[in-house]
Amino acid sequence: MAIRYENFSGGYSFKRFAGSPEDTLLEAPLPAKVRLALRSAAGADLTALVKTGETVKAGQALALEGSGGASVLATVSGRIEELKPAAWLGGKTKVATIAGDGSADWTPLAGRLPDWRAASPEALRELALRSGAAALPARAAHLVVQAAEDEPHNPSPEILLQAWGMETLVEGLAILAKALPGVRLHLALHHRRRALAARIQLAAGKQGLSLELHALCGKYPQAHHAVLLPGLLGKTDGRQAVLLDLQAVFHLRDAVALGKPMLERVVALAGAGLARRPHLRARIGTPLGELVQPYLRAGRESRLVLNSLIGGSAAAPEAPLPREAAVLIAVPENREGGFLPFAAPGLASDSRSLTFAAGLLSLPKKADTNLHGEHRACISCGFCEDVCPVRILPNILHRYVQKNVIDETLVRFQIFRCIDCNLCSYVCTSKIPLARLMRQGKEKLVKEGLGPREVDA
Amino acid sequence: MKTLRSLFDALAKSRLLRPFKPVIQTIGGIVCGSRETTAEAPHIRDHIEIKRYMSAVILAMAPAAVAAVVFYGWKAVAMIAVSYVVGGIIEVLFALIRKKEIEEGFLVTGLIFPLILPPTAPLWMVAVGIAFGVFFGKEVFGGTGRNIFNPALVGRIFITIAFPELMSARWQKPFTDAVTAATPLGLFKSGRELTPLVDLLLGQVTGSMGELFRLGVIAGGLFLIFTRVANWRVPLAYLGSVALLSWIGNLALPSLIAPPQFQLLAGGLLFGAFFMATDPVSSPSTRAGKWVFGVGCGIVTLLIRHFSGFGEGVMFSILFMNAFAPLIDTLVLNLKYRTAKV
Numbered sequence: 001m002a003i004r005y006e007n008f009s010g011g012y013s014f015k016r017f018a019g020s021p022e023d024t025l026l027e028a029p030l031p032a033k034v035r036l037a038l039r040s041a042a043g044a045d046l047t048a049l050v051k052t053g054e055t056v057k058a059g060q061a062l063a064l065e066g067s068g069g070a071s072v073l074a075t076v077s078g079r080i081e082e083l084k085p086a087a088w089l090g091g092k093t094k095v096a097t098i099a100g101d102g103s104a105d106w107t108p109l110a111g112r113l114p115d116w117r118a119a120s121p122e123a124l125r126e127l128a129l130r131s132g133a134a135a136l137p138a139r140a141a142h143l144v145v146q147a148a149e150d151e152p153h154n155p156s157p158e159i160l161l162q163a164w165g166m167e168t169l170v171e172g173l174a175i176l177a178k179a180l181p182g183v184r185l186h187l188a189l190h191h192r193r194r195a196l197a198a199r200i201q202l203a204a205g206k207q208g209l210s211l212e213l214h215a216l217c218g219k220y221p222q223a224h225h226a227v228l229l230p231g232l233l234g235k236t237d238g239r240q241a242v243l244l245d246l247q248a249v250f251h252l253r254d255a256v257a258l259g260k261p262m263l264e265r266v267v268a269l270a271g272a273g274l275a276r277r278p279h280l281r282a283r284i285g286t287p288l289g290e291l292v293q294p295y296l297r298a299g300r301e302s303r304l305v306l307n308s309l310i311g312g313s314a315a316a317p318e319a320p321l322p323r324e325a326a327v328l329i330a331v332p333e334n335r336e337g338g339f340l341p342f343a344a345p346g347l348a349s350d351s352r353s354l355t356f357a358a359g360l361l362s363l364p365k366k367a368d369t370n371l372h373g374e375h376r377a378c379i380s381c382g383f384c385e386d387v388c389p390v391r392i393l394p395n396i397l398h399r400y401v402q403k404n405v406i407d408e409t410l411v412r413f414q415i416f417r418c419i420d421c422n423l424c425s426y427v428c429t430s431k432i433p434l435a436r437l438m439r440q441g442k443e444k445l446v447k448e449g450l451g452p453r454e455v456d457a
Numbered sequence: 458m459k460t461l462r463s464l465f466d467a468l469a470k471s472r473l474l475r476p477f478k479p480v481i482q483t484i485g486g487i488v489c490g491s492r493e494t495t496a497e498a499p500h501i502r503d504h505i506e507i508k509r510y511m512s513a514v515i516l517a518m519a520p521a522a523v524a525a526v527v528f529y530g531w532k533a534v535a536m537i538a539v540s541y542v543v544g545g546i547i548e549v550l551f552a553l554i555r556k557k558e559i560e561e562g563f564l565v566t567g568l569i570f571p572l573i574l575p576p577t578a579p580l581w582m583v584a585v586g587i588a589f590g591v592f593f594g595k596e597v598f599g600g601t602g603r604n605i606f607n608p609a610l611v612g613r614i615f616i617t618i619a620f621p622e623l624m625s626a627r628w629q630k631p632f633t634d635a636v637t638a639a640t641p642l643g644l645f646k647s648g649r650e651l652t653p654l655v656d657l658l659l660g661q662v663t664g665s666m667g668e669l670f671r672l673g674v675i676a677g678g679l680f681l682i683f684t685r686v687a688n689w690r691v692p693l694a695y696l697g698s699v700a701l702l703s704w705i706g707n708l709a710l711p712s713l714i715a716p717p718q719f720q721l722l723a724g725g726l727l728f729g730a731f732f733m734a735t736d737p738v739s740s741p742s743t744r745a746g747k748w749v750f751g752v753g754c755g756i757v758t759l760l761i762r763h764f765s766g767f768g769e770g771v772m773f774s775i776l777f778m779n780a781f782a783p784l785i786d787t788l789v790l791n792l793k794y795r796t797a798k799v
Contacts, residue, residue, distance in 0.1 A: 435499070
């Protein structure tokens with residue numbers, strides 16, 4: 001079958017950045033301690049099943065949402081050292097600290113289904129949820145597995161496939177097809193990965209699975225569900241689709257076929273702050289600092305950022321590796337600027353404008369935290385409008401928020417279509433924090449009772 | 458780099474130079490770049506900034522400016538210098554009063570202004586014009602980004618109206634000393650005479666200093682569009698509508714309206730379409746608005762060229778459409794979001 005090329009209006013292609021993950025896979029050493037938030041992937045607080053001082057096995061449930069609901073599993077065997085509320089992702093939640101006993105073994109999931117082909121879809125979905133791999137709805141017309149590679153730094157799907165093997169992926173897809181009766185399977189990879197996509201399709205075909213392939217343009221934020229799903233499937237079907245990343249399929253298969261709980265995550269190291277940047281297989285909950293420590297470049301101050309330089313959050317070295325980790329970036333802090341930046345050739349400077357050599361010659365670009373300019377008034381250059389993936393007008397909207405005019409006009413101008421991709425802030429010539437202003441505007445509107453209703457026009 | 462930075466830090470802290478702090482900070486920023494880092498996502502930023510943006514515009518105008526110097530020698534240099542010095546003083550004064558850094562938009566205004574003057578313009582008039590343009594065209598609105606009109610055009614219109622004789626009847630061909638009242642557009646109006654296109658392209662005709670070397674103007678305009686600094690919609694709509702309408706007009710009224718190839722190359726059209734109508738601040742910010750704006754400029758330019766007493770209509774048309782830019786944006790937004798569910 002032909003591979004469909006998927007583009008969308010707006011967005012921005014980061015192309016090649018120096019310091020991207022290397023094509024190697026290493027095992028991270030077992031952590032001495034892990035920290036795990038007793039919270040579901042959807043953000044709900046869960047009831048603790050264990051007490052401080054208790055001994056737990058890797059794979060044992062620490063907390064549960066109802067019966068058969070989402071759970072948080074211990075990711076190392078050891079003793080619960082601490083169980084108390086702590087700051088977590090901007091809020092507060094109960095966090096368990098486990099001191100590991102150094103053993104790498106784990107308990108299989110209760111109710112595993114080695115003969116999954118004979119199991120019911122409900123049982124498969126429940127196991128997927130309890131293993132921590134994926135929360136699947138009862139019904140879905142489409143399932144999209146993506147590795148969009150739309151960020152400046154991306155994990156390599158080739159390495160993930162190497163880590164688990166082609167059979168694992170195909171079996172995972174078969175399990176998904178079984179768990180979601182009648183579902184159509186889609187695989188969406190960057191257009192550079194056409195050969196890989198074809199290989200996967202061929203292997204799936206041998207198992208009688210039909211897989212629809214999509215070659216993605218790779219512009220940021222194509223991996224965002226609000227951009228990817230309507231683009232691939234249309235507005236109506238896009239709403240009834242499930243979106244998983246490649247790694248979730250592997251974890252799901254391990255949970256169902258082997259009874260293996262989701263204890264680990266393959267996280268790609270990236271950023272010029274690191275001398276080596278392998279993909280690491282690491283236990284969930286491992287302090288991020290421990291993961292990057294062996295690879296840090298000496299004498300360079302770096303900021304740890306999880307998953308995305310554009311949309312991700314900065315993390316302290318003590319922060320634990322979350323379940324949804326994909327990339328861990330050490331981006332160099334740059335408080336110095338550069339010499340005559342307005343006239344510099346810019347051999348490694350990324351810009352949407354083609355005023356730097358790196359953009360003209362397709363050279364690898366260097367990322368750092370400098371603002372690369374001073375704050376100025378908006379000159380309506382239109383860059384933010386050009387890159388906006390949901391076709392709203394940050395340059396107009398931000399003025400209302402700045403003047404604190406928060407009323408129906410903002411709703412009418414579709415501020416609630418904003419998906420917080422942050423691309424407008426990235427490209428702004430005047431260094432205006434457009435995305436933050438839009439977020440503030442949306443929050444204030446919600447407070448005033450003017451929240452989003454039907455926001456798709 | 459570090460020593461330079463500490464030098465500027467020391468100067469900015471000095472008690473003696475305190476009133477000049479904004480100027481010192483500006484120069485420090487130009488030389489050493491920004492020290493500020495991102496506080497949240499996005500953790501990295503595009504390297505474009507206003508200084509680079511404006512530098513790109515200046516670079517794009519360089520062929521036209523260099524040609525002006527080649528054509529008119531020291532007079533052109535002196536006019537550019539006076540424009541920068543006088544406009545710069547006003548800019549610095551406002552920065553000091555506002556206690557804010559100097560805005561880079563002036564670097565473009567300061568170059569555009571002398572380039573849209575006749576080479577015969579006396580230097581004192583350059584000073585008066587740029588002072589008026591920067592003051593009334595920009596500073597009274599609150600500086601770059603808040604102005605409604607293109608500041609260079611405000612200055613130009615002011616001296617055109619104040620000194621009509623000097624501004625529209627004293628032209629000088631490159632490499633000659635003879636002063637004449639005739640411009641290619643005027644020659645067509647009075648005697649249906651079409652200046653050869655090659656002369657227009659190479660600038661061997663009368664006109665404002667910067668508009669003459671049209672090959673260079675076109676190259677600069679394409680550079681701006683290629684680098685994405687100027688939006689392509691405005692020049693395309695402007696030049697396209699002039700071409701289309703004058704083609705139709707020339708078929709209907711050949712004795713009154715010149716053919717499109719002449720229209721495009723005559724007068725300040727190319728310079729205006731590439732370097733002034735594209736000014737993002739004073740043109741509409743919506744995409745649809747940019748089309749309307751460009752087409753409006755085209756229509757008004759032709760109307761003035763052929764149905765008014767003035768010889769050239771480019772600056773009036775851009776200034777006129779500048780006034781409508783906010784209205785155009787409002788209309789576009791109302792249309793765009795008319796059917797939106799609230």
